[in-house]
Amino acid sequence: MNVEIYMQELGQAARLASRAIARANTREKNAALQAIYQALQQHQDKVLSANAQDMANGRQNGLDAALLDRLELTPSRFAGMLEGLEQVIALTDPIGVMTDLAYRPSGIQVGKMRVPLGVIGIIYESRPNVTLEAAALCLKSGNATILRGGSEAIHSNQAIADCIQQGLIAANLPASVVQVVNTTDRAAVGQLIAMPDYVDVIVPRGGKGLIERISRDARVPVIKHLDGNCHVFIEREADIHKALTIAFNAKTHRYGVCNAMETLLIDAPIAAHVLPKLAELYASKQVELRACERTRAIIDAQAATEQDWYEEYLAPILAIKVVDDLDAAIEHINQYSSHHTEAIITENYSKARRFLAEVDSSSVMVNASTRFADGFEYGLGAEIGISTDKIHARGPVGLEGLTSQKWIVLGDGHIRQ
Amino acid sequence: MNVEIYMQELGQAARLASRAIARANTREKNAALQAIYQALQQHQDKVLSANAQDMANGRQNGLDAALLDRLELTPSRFAGMLEGLEQVIALTDPIGVMTDLAYRPSGIQVGKMRVPLGVIGIIYESRPNVTLEAAALCLKSGNATILRGGSEAIHSNQAIADCIQQGLIAANLPASVVQVVNTTDRAAVGQLIAMPDYVDVIVPRGGKGLIERISRDARVPVIKHLDGNCHVFIEREADIHKALTIAFNAKTHRYGVCNAMETLLIDAPIAAHVLPKLAELYASKQVELRACERTRAIIDAQAATEQDWYEEYLAPILAIKVVDDLDAAIEHINQYSSHHTEAIITENYSKARRFLAEVDSSSVMVNASTRFADGFEYGLGAEIGISTDKIHARGPVGLEGLTSQKWIVLGDGHIRQ
Known part of the structure; x- marks a missing residue:
């Protein structure tokens, strides 16, 4: 497999899918999240046995106890994942909200409309529940997602991704609204963070080392969370x-x-x-x-x-x-x-x-x-991370941090004098 | 002169000065802008003769007519610069504005406060009026600025910077709130865009080639304006x-x-x-x-x-x-x-x-x-540029685009349960 070509293909598919999910209204997006919920419920055994395979491989590869603990999906953690998904369904949809539509002296009416960012790349380490959580938040905010989890969780992540894609198809949305990178080749990360034509922002979730490396090498904006002193x-x-x-x-x-x-x-x-x-x-x-x-x-x-x-x-x-x-x-x-x-x-x-x-x-x-200092405590409903940057999003980042605003101008034949 | 050390010194001074200007209230910032206005009025001859020197050098170096036109400061263009400065003084100060202070179920009250970005690096080409315009917008929004104009305008830019710094000192603010890079060495740009410890965001103003180069090499976020099709x-x-x-x-x-x-x-x-x-x-x-x-x-x-x-x-x-x-x-x-x-x-x-x-x-x-589609027409008062990015600022960028929001939490002894 040529990783460069593979990642470009994911990127192209994500860009196309991002137009469809950006157009979807709240009802359609919630229907997709609901269908994902059902697919996960139905395939819980598949997901847990994929996770058991990752755990077995992890033990064989000598992962330490803390990493194994973060990797493990128990039935109760699985239930927690589904509960988190329900919470995302209940969140208010930020997309399309129009604000500040004021008249200007020229006669035009100018305001802003909240819109998705487009394609969001998520790079994370062992915890497989991030796959669902991040995908759900991005979908609800009208974005396509490319997820790149840790190689130690690849079977779990792929099983969860299968359920997500089944749900998307059941809801008549393109499966490529959510894609999981299906290779453990590290070059995939290097590609993902260097495709400005296909990826609008990268959200890394993991240790400080990972985040510093990504911030240094990225060719697209990064919403990053470094340390908390x-x-x-x-x-x-x-x-x-x-x-x-x-x-x-x-x-x-x-x-x-x-x-x-x-x-x-x-x-x-x-x-x-x-x-x-x-x-x-x-x-x-x-x-x-x-x-x-x-x-x-x-x-x-x-x-x-x-x-x-x-x-x-x-x-x-x-x-x-x-x-x-x-x-x-x-x-x-x-x-x-x-x-x-x-x-x-x-x-x-x-x-x-x-x-x-x-x-x-x-x-x-x-x-x-x-x-x-936490997205739930601040009322964001859920958070994709906590940003230590000043640009774009600062502090806990919820749905709104995954969006942007465009200007809208309403006229009646107005021209510039 | 060692350019790397020189730029680091500018960066350190800007970071220190950014704290002072972030603390300054509206009255203090307007007093500084007013003092800059007076210094410019007083030293109009110096600025125009510095510009005449740039024009003479430009002609000698064979700059084309369009570039020379953009470089030239006539008395009427100088008056236009001062008028623009008055407009910035009249703008509402966005800093410190608190919004959405709502109570959460835990009892804490959570909202946002608008704050400066910190240090803004501006990289621009021939037009010397950008020196004043950009410095004034950054100052009003509580930011320190490092300005890097084109080498063909260095005398004009330095003369304008002298007036700005006189104004800052007269208003009891550090002169290093606004600094102009005083070398034509191209390595200075490379340094300016690669000092994340000292510079929070870069705003390039110029041709597409310049902007693409800066975006590619920058180690800090860039608010960029590419083409308008x-x-x-x-x-x-x-x-x-x-x-x-x-x-x-x-x-x-x-x-x-x-x-x-x-x-x-x-x-x-x-x-x-x-x-x-x-x-x-x-x-x-x-x-x-x-x-x-x-x-x-x-x-x-x-x-x-x-x-x-x-x-x-x-x-x-x-x-x-x-x-x-x-x-x-x-x-x-x-x-x-x-x-x-x-x-x-x-x-x-x-x-x-x-x-x-x-x-x-x-x-x-x-x-x-x-x-x-223009900052003045949209009611921003003035614009530092038009962003074709989605992250942080999209479309015309005014004072608010040079700011961020931090979270504020008001409690009465509240602890996390």
């Missing part, structure tokens, strides 16, 4: 109860997630009062503390290195720093943060406003846990 | 008077602009009736017609080649094609268009709606001239 700043006018609750939740609710707090900043005048209480809370969860010298003068902690301020631990480890004031906190965050999510705890109106305005991150919060 | 489709239920007026205006109002019509499509049932009238109108302006065989059976025209359907003539030349119906018109446009601007002329409600929904271009119009 999130901060909580306990300001001197904080309500101490709120501060303790949020600082504890943001660190210990889950460790391996991108919206967990990784560095705690504390305002100097309240450090001696608050740090011992925090240390006690974190000790109850065996959270390792790495701190600046001013913190270490108050509580027991390892000495933090410069590198710690940049670190996304994804583990029960927390960096702590005493800062002189709000300015120092904002400066530290804007310098070291990965611009994902930051929170201030304060009762001071003007300082809350300054923090919201001046912190340059995709989510900025007042008196709330960083753990809320 | 615009279509007008006269549908069988068109009001013939409107059709003739618009088809004439869209082609002959100005030839060298991206929103001029380049191909006219005409619905078969009315071709024999309408084409002779159109031919007469175009003959009055010596517009050369290149047409399909069905057209040539009705009026005199050269035979169009396949290439003509792709062509952006930017000249008194028009391609004409008879199509069977609305579907054929949409298909032709989606296949051959550069996705810039297309118009349908019709009195039929359902067909107008289908054209608006199904034509995949940045501006889609009903009963209006394609010549309206």
Whole structure:
């Protein structure tokens, strides 16, 4: 198989199919999603046995336990996939929405209409449920998709793709609205990210290494999610109860997630009062503390290195720093943060406003846990990822992030003078 | 001079300055623009004599008349620049605007805040007025700018930049909010488009060759404007008077602009009736017609080649094609268009709606001239360019296209359950 030609064929088919799915109305798209639901229900055994084959191969190839766990589809995970699909069916269709149709002095009426992006390439690692989730979100937003999963999940992904394509055909839509790359050749990724004629945007989902590689080599725009080095700043006018609750939740609710707090900043005048209480809370969860010298003068902690301020631990480890004031906190965050999510705890109106305005991150919060930075919590219904970019989409990306807006002009024979 | 180090220094300075300008409020930004206005007024002679030097060098280097014309700054063009600056001062500041602050079931209140992109790199050719126009739009939208103009305009650009920096200093803002690359070394462009740590987006303004080269090599997102192969489709239920007026205006109002019509499509049932009238109108302006065989059976025209359907003539030349119906018109446009601007002329409600929904271009119009596709006509106040991309900004890009939105979350001690 010539990978270059194969990928070009997928690309051409996707471009053609993208016109059909862009034209489909909400009823037609939901009917397709419903038919996909039924095909999956009907072929659950096929999908699970394809997954069993991937699992067996994975064990043979010595995949580690964490990877095998992410790869596995159990009946209950399968049910969860179907539940996610139902949620996508229930989402409001963003396509065709017209806004701001205002008259201009020339007499024309000008506004915007929301439209699909076209063809979206998804590149992801082991979890096979991404195949369905990503395909469903792209379909609902009127886009064609080319999915490239990990080679370790190829049988699972192909079985899920078969069900998706059956559903599309049952709903009288082209099967190539959703295509799964059917080769484990790594050159396929290189091709997928370098076909601007056929692919409008790439969404990589996986480790930082994968995403950095793709961003570097892509010839089309990439909606990327790098790391989440999130901060909580306990300001001197904080309500101490709120501060303790949020600082504890943001660190210990889950460790391996991108919206967990990784560095705690504390305002100097309240450090001696608050740090011992925090240390006690974190000790109850065996959270390792790495701190600046001013913190270490108050509580027991390892000495933090410069590198710690940049670190996304994804583990029960927390960096702590005493800062002189709000300015120092904002400066530290804007310098070291990965611009994902930051929170201030304060009762001071003007300082809350300054923090919201001046912190340059995709989510900025007042008196709330960083753990809320999530598409479901924000009301997007589902998310295709969290963008750490500023261009196009920032923060959790839902259906709207998979769309664009075109201008529409309504006239009655108007000409330019 | 080591260009790589020089550009890194510009980048670092821009990144630092971007924080200051992002924090500046509307009053401060307008005061800076006002101070720039005064500096330019005061130093008009210096700018014009720097321009005279560029013109003399240009003549010596054998620049053609069109390039020299674009390079020249006359007192009246200088006044036009200042007028444009006043318009930017009058624009509404998009930064800090908060929208959609809605409560979620968890109790947090979630919305968006409009924020600057950060540092914008502008790469442009001879016209020195772009230096002021681009700098002013970026400043008003809270961004720092690195400007890289053509080597033929370097003295003019530097003289304008001096005035801009004087204005910034007078308004207590860092001079490095606006920096002009002070070397004609071509390696500077290569550096500017490959510093993702310091530059958030590149806006190239110039010929298609320049833009294609930059898009290919850039390591940061590019807001690009390629060609404008615009279509007008006269549908069988068109009001013939409107059709003739618009088809004439869209082609002959100005030839060298991206929103001029380049191909006219005409619905078969009315071709024999309408084409002779159109031919007469175009003959009055010596517009050369290149047409399909069905057209040539009705009026005199050269035979169009396949290439003509792709062509952006930017000249008194028009391609004409008879199509069977609305579907054929949409298909032709989606296949051959550069996705810039297309118009349908019709009195039929359902067909107008289908054209608006199904034509995949940045501006889609009903009963209006394609010549309206323009930031001023759309009410953006000014435009930094017209994007033919789908990601981030599509169509005319004004202040809002130079911004992004971050999420804001307001809580009262809320934690994730």
